[in-house]
Amino acid sequence: MTHSSKTIxxxxxxxxxxxxLLLPSCRGRRMSDMQPTGDTVEVVIGGDxxxxxxxNDSIPDRI
Numbered sequence: 001m002t003h004s005s006k007t008i009x010x011x012x013x014x015x016x017x018x019x020x021l022l023l024p025s026c027r028g029r030r031m032s033d034m035q036p037t038g039d040t041v042e043v044v045i046g047g048d049x050x051x052x053x054x055x056n057d058s059i060p061d062r063i
Contacts, residue, residue: 027033
């Protein structure tokens with residue numbers, strides 16, 4: 001089954017038009033969308049090694 005170049009161009013144009021209509025509706029995460037919960041998270045970078053992840057994972061190295 002062969003398609004004419006006009007049919008392919010029309011399908012591509014329709015895809016572009018639909019994309020331009022649908023993509024602006026995806027706004028993503030913005031400050032206006034979020035409500036603060038009052039929770040506090042403490043992040044320690046390079047802290048003591050007692051809370052660090054173990055150096056070896058649980059997967060054995062055997063093949």
